[in-house]
Amino acid sequence: MSAFDAFPLGQPAFVSNVLDRAAHLRMNDEKLMALESDPRSRAYVVYRDSLVVKKEAERTRALLTLDEAVKFGANPGTIFLGLRDGAAVFGMGVSAAAAEKLVSRDDVAVNELRGMAMQGAVPPGELAAIAAAKSMVNWHQRHGFCANCGTRTAMREGGWKRECPSCKAEHFPRTDPVVISLVTLGDKCLLGRQKHFPPGMYSCLAGFVEAAETIEDAVRREIFEESGIRCTEVQYYMTQPWPYPSSLMIGCTARALNEEVVVDRSELEDARWFDREEARLMLARKHPDGLAGPHPFAIAHHLVGRWVHDGKPASA
Structure with a gap:
């Protein structure tokens, strides 16, 4: 399955959770202990930004039995993520020493989660639960x-x-809110790139919501600070959990009031306007200059893609 098949328009990574969170069980220590002993229970094991997976023939399996998780060195403390088909799913972490021991094994791998998601190597329905495991393990460790x-x-x-x-x-x-916005001006959209982006890649502008700030004000502030563009008509599109380490990407659209871009070089390497056809070619990885848009697993791809597909802003 390619990433474009795994994340169709409007369905970025980490948004489709197959688990019943079953929050009422969190207060029931006796029940949780019983679930940890249930052979049907499973776990996602994370190490920093990576996922511990079991190698099986031509594929890998992220959902481990609790026995497998413990044998691979997972910490005894488990985080109850919820139920799937009546069976408990937990999140667990491993230490640096335990992860190091797994590197040389033939039956297990420690793979970077972002890369696995981008390649479609993990079923999309599992990614939200994995994101919860990653965020929660990281929180407990810090x-x-x-x-x-x-x-x-x-x-x-x-x-x-x-x-x-x-x-x-x-x-x-805690979950940190981040606004990510597609700003348009007529038949053009504003995209920028940071220094750590892959060569030629441009994406929507984003930034953290500050204390006592509305989503709309955060969009206007971030866009102006990074690009010098004043905008209005801020509208909500959709959200995406983002476990790096624990954010909620709030996708929005806005209409620009001016055209001249003044890039804040401390934030961005570049920002510029792209017409709709250029944006379409960038998303399809067919731009004649080798430029590319955001990957389908990210909400930015879906903001741009909806605008390109509909011929109007993504919130319309």
Whole structure:
């Protein structure tokens, strides 16, 4: 399955979750312990930005049995992600030392998640659960101590809370909102590139929502700061969970009020206008100058693709 088949228009990676989160079970320690002993239970095991997968003939399998996860060195603490067909699915992490030991094995691999998703190597329906596992494991690894008093905290509620035994403070995982916007002016759209992008790749402009800021104001601010373009008519399109480390991409469209681009070189390497035909060729990887648009697994591809396909802004 190619990435274009895996992520049709309007369905980027990480948005289709096949799990029932079953949040009511998070408070039931007895039930969770029973699920951890159930042979039907499975786990996704992550290491930093990578996924531990089982090699099987010509394919790899991301959903591991709990026995496999433990044998591969996964940490004993499990994060309850939800139920699939009545069976529990957990998220687990591995240490650097354990991951290093797996590299030389023939039956297992530690593969970078973004690359696997872009290649269509993981079923799209599994990616949202994997994203949750990655975000939650990362949060636990970075928040082991109470921000209030410094005491080591303990995992609670199936991994969805950490509790301080000293000051009783409760700590919950956070999601950072990010606006990503397709700005249009007539039959042109504004795209930019950062230095770390692959050569020739352009994408929609994006940035974090600040404290006490609306989504609409964040779009207007980010677009102006990065490109000098003032915009209006900000409209919501769709969202995409983004586990790097734990963001929510809020896809929007907006109409530009001016045309001259003034690039903030501290943020972008370049930004420019592209007409609809150029954008279509970029998404199809057929631009005569070798330029390319965002990959289908990213929401930016779907913002541009909808505009190209419909002949009007993506929110229309």
